[in-house]
Amino acid sequence: xxxxxxxxxxxxxxxxxxxxxxxxxxxxxxxxxxxxxxxxxxxxxxxxxxxxxxxxxxxxxxxxxxxxxxxxxxxxxxxxxxxxxxxxxxxxxxxxxxxxxxxxxxxxxxxxxxxxxxxxxxxxxxxxxxxxxxxxxxxxxxxxxxxxxxxxxxxxxxxxxx
Numbered sequence: 035x036x037x038x039x040x041x042x043x044x045x046x047x048x049x050x051x052x053x054x055x056x057x058x059x060x061x062x063x064x065x066x067x068x069x070x071x072x073x074x075x076x077x078x079x080x081x082x083x084x085x086x087x088x089x090x091x092x093x094x095x096x097x098x099x100x101x102x103x104x105x106x107x108x109x110x111x112x113x114x115x116x117x118x119x120x121x122x123x124x125x126x127x128x129x130x131x132x133x134x135x136x137x138x139x140x141x142x143x144x145x146x147x148x149x150x151x152x153x154x155x156x157x158x159x160x161x162x163x164x165x166x167x168x169x170x171x172x173x174x175x176x177x178x179x180x181x182x183x184x185x186x187x188x189x190x191x192x193x194x195x196x
Contacts, residue, residue, distance in 0.1 A: 038133055041065055041111040042167045045135075048075035048088060049113045049174050055080060059174045062088035062112045064096035064105065071108070072096035088112065089120035093127050104128045113171040115142035115164070121150035124160060131161040135171030 041063055048061025052075035064072035074091035078084060089112055096105050109131040110124065116134065121143040124132060137146045144151040144162050152159045 037068075038111070038163070038166045041070070041109075042113070042133065042135055042171075044070060044073065045088075045111045045113050046167065046170060046174070048073055049171065052076045052088070053174060053178055059178050060088045060112065060114050062092040062110060064092045064108050064110050066096065066100065066105070066108045071099040085119065087117065087120050089116050090123055093123055093129075097127065106130070109133060111166075114138050114175060115144050115146055117141045118143040118148055118150060121148075125150060125156055125158050128158050129160045131163065133163045133166055135164070135166055136168045136175070137164065 044063045045061040048063065049059040050061070052061065053059035057076040057079055060076045062074055063070045072092035072095035074088045074095065076088050077086040077091065080086070089110065092110065093105065096108060097103050105127040107130055110129055110133070112132065112134045114134060114136050115138040116124065116132065117138070118141070132144060132151060134144065139146050141147060143149070150156070151162045
């Protein structure tokens with residue numbers, strides 16, 4: 035198994051944890067010198083915190099591990115293209131490389147909607163690689179939102195949703 039696939043599978047394990055907690059299923063791992071030093075999944079609802087994205091939590095863990103706010107030499111693996119907040123945090127942390135599975139055409143900030151990763155006006159850019167285990171990551175997200183839509187329509191048909 036290739037290195038990128040191995041670490042993306044670890045991120046997918048995190049995404050499944052989020053799914054089980056009824057959180058949007060996104061997972062992330064931060065890797066330094068071939069070792070995972072941060073791993074997380076979305077916990078927005080759990081922590082009642084709009085910043086509790088998988089990437090943000092994994093970056094915090096990695097910074098704590100390294101005892102440094104700069105994650106020099108680190109790569110981050112994420113199951114879906116990061117949003118502007120998470121991509122901005124990657125710039126500030128000086129991430130070396132982002133590897134993500136599937137695009138986010140609604141709020142992706144590493145090439146889909148915006149491109150914070152390689153914005154010429156910023157003081158740091160990082161490499162971006164995408165498409166690693168794309169189908170697997172995409173199917174988790176699709177299944178999650180399919181269930182959400184079904185629940186919404188059931189409640190709506192009962193008059194419980196405005």
